[in-house]
Amino acid sequence: MGKNLLLEHDHVPGIQSYEVYRKHGGYAAVEKALKQLSPEAVVEEVKKSGLRGRGGAGFPTGMKWSFLAKPEGVARYLVCNADESEPGTFKDRYLMERIPHLLVEGMIASSFALGAKSAYIYIRGEYFYVSRILENAIDEAYANGWLGKNILGTGYDLDLYVQVGAGAYICGEETALLESLEGKRGNPRIKPPFPAIAGLYGCPTVVNNVETIAAVVPIVNMGGDEYAKIGIGKSTGTKLISASGHINKPGVYEIELGVPVEEFIYSDEYCGGIKNGKQLKAVVAGGSSVPILPAHLILKTANGEPRLMSYESLADGGFATGTMLGSGGFIVMDEDTSIVKNLWNFSRFYHHESCGQCSPCREGTGWMEKILHRILHGHGKLSDIDLLWDIQGKIEGKTICPLGDAAAWPVAAAIRHFRSEFEEYVKHPEKIKDVQHYYRLNSLSEA
Amino acid sequence: MNNIRFSDESLALVQKMIRRYPEGRQKSALIPILHIAQAEFDGWLSPAVMDYVASLLNIQPVEVYEVASFYSMFNLKPVGKCVIEVCRTSSCWLLGAEDVIRHLEKKLNVTVGGTTNDGMFTLKSVECLGSCGTAPMMQVGADYYENLTLDKVDTLVEGFKSSGKRKSYTDKPEPRTI
């Protein structure tokens, strides 16, 4: 069964407005946090909840918060990562567009917990219209005394701002995001120091995903222990899944972690099965960066256990037979999908989005795209498959930021699980019928 | 400086942006200000416009060039009044983005990256716009156009043509049915 903690009121008419949101219990978490709890107590509730970062890495949020340095007289910042750019992921846009006050409320409660007096929501530039919705919600929150000086008479001050980006996937990486927020190129920083020690303007900073911050609201409301009862094992709570591709009912679903993948794909409550009555071929379960899995491995683990929508179950078997929950960008592919073409599409993406700072990613992403392009056009060699394998291995783990890994993993997984498809392209180029002139190589010089 | 100057309204907005950041961190406002500049000065950032923005923020012009050239939403060459940006990644691609792009190329008689002779349209293919559940889709100015069919694309293009208006990211978005 779907469990709604975040999207409980997403279909209530007018829920974008302060009055309606408030009428449906909105801002109760801020009231409770500021009036009944100390900042430390809020951090404690988040720790108890077992909440893990919803942006992709799944790092425990309470632990991340507890790493925040607190030197005397130095400002601390909370920055919300609303750069949502991982292909296949659109849950944060949905949440911010539908229930903007939920994010604002989460930002206030979280900033209070962290002792931040200024907080920023960094939203990708393409979501400009969503930034207006958020700004409107923030204005309403100021007007009603939830932001500004001396909130609820508690003496706590907070200013909240929205900052737009301008088109760069890499700004979803937290240190690139901070650089961009400082008005610079989105080049990831070399870590350490981590943002918890030296983040925005060199000050201690926490960067959290939209959904993570929104989840703080139900955690404060219900208590961390109650929240931790939802879900399965270390995958506590609910998760927004962005479902897309060849399914009957694409959209954003809030699931209780632990729902079987099979149920998620085929039940009418969620994806409603594969479009046009086709067979399932493969799934990219957590956004384009995570390893693709063929149907038999996404539905069941290598041990034959049903695969569940949880951090642990999706990762079962490591990369050999498993994948990752990632951002929850669930891309479904039917039997007619060409894995090679799909991989080229992903590789073009990473090539386009590499910041160019470090050499393995700058040079390697383009090289992989060109080899895939050649294979797709019937000019591939069998040795190209091993070459791709070797290149991705020389990128993975060798770069400044995780974009290198994100570019390498899809290549490795596609070859691991669908090697014969690559060989087919190489051995029987005459069978490639649908190669069109429009499979263009990536070009940054376009317009 | 070259007669380039923001309108009073934009200038007030720029000042408001700058105040969002701590003293001495005015460079943080660079990206939001470049968006305002691109919208106000014909949809692209000329060197003169970027120099003007640098002077407003009291930074070196090269710092503006570096940033403007990094982000894909900034145009460093003149563009048409409507920049049509078709998502080409992942689910959009699985569900027919290439057909949409090819259709638009034929319809507008341009190739991706090009601008129509009348200066009305520039066609771009862009990476994932976070609208995968409503694929295929495209963005024009502030607006997302989702669940595209070729017919729908035709209607939209005709609409843009007859309105003749420039579309910018900073525009007030059209009402969305969600």
Next chain:
Amino acid sequence: MPKVTIDGHQIEVPDGTTILQAARMIGGPIVPPAMCYYSTLKTSGGYCRTCIVKVSKGSEKDPRPMPKPVASCRTTVMDGMEVQNITSPEVVEARKGVVEFLLLNHPLDCPICDQAGECHLQDLAYEHGMAKTRYEFERRTFEKIDIGGKIKLHMTRCILCYRCVKVADQVTNSRVHGVMNRGDVAEISTYIENVIENDFSGNVIDVCPVGALTDKTFRFQSRIWNVNPMDAHRDCPKCAGKVTLWMKGDVVARVSARKDKYAEVIDWICNECRFEKKELQDWVIEGPTNIERHSVISQNHYTLKEPSHKPVLNAVDAVDSSSTSNSGN
């Protein structure tokens, strides 16, 4: 003071020392190669990934190994840390990969490149690279441009080490060039036709590890192994005036800053010394330069200074004596 072990050599170093610096204190073949790191430029390093090493033990306190190879130039030594460089086959293999990536779009026009013979990429490829490239696509090219009257930028050869950008930021009083665009079309540029005119701009030539930034007054004048480096100085109001003159017979073919054995500039010099003072009478000659970096220049005409590959036992003294003054403004 933390103790670190690199490929079996232990050394005690001051707090805050990076793995690369510690390795340089030990010296010898265990020193990782570095293409972008530059000890006198703040925030340099981390980009090229040639200096990556494996940290097999994090520290005495937290002995867990680091999960991924780290850039030794940007990773600080912890007490009890154990590092593998040339003793780790994975590191050697990974470094081969990095060299291949750096060469992927490099034009390999060494026969006509002024940097040949003192090029770090050449040395790196020779020492750590593979015998042949596996890249079969067209290489990326850029137009050659003049940046200022005396400096040529040949972007096609650039490996994006960012050193010249950091020199402009930290040594000159204003920066007019930077990194434009992104990904594999990122380039060093002034964006619009812009001239780098600044008293210290010529130092970008000396920090460039490849032939991307060259001295126009010396371009195609001589192979570097056919000119004789001589230490010289003059009384300069702008800089320390301590230079190396590259002599072709009695003619001053080139003036550069003096460099240490890692080819890092010891004292920044001004453009007047570099570009304008090309007469022997402008200078007080001190004698032949001791070339400490092994290279083609050191092979024939000059006495090679005894390389000090012996472990430095008192590293604090080593740091003190190697700390150099920066005369930039």
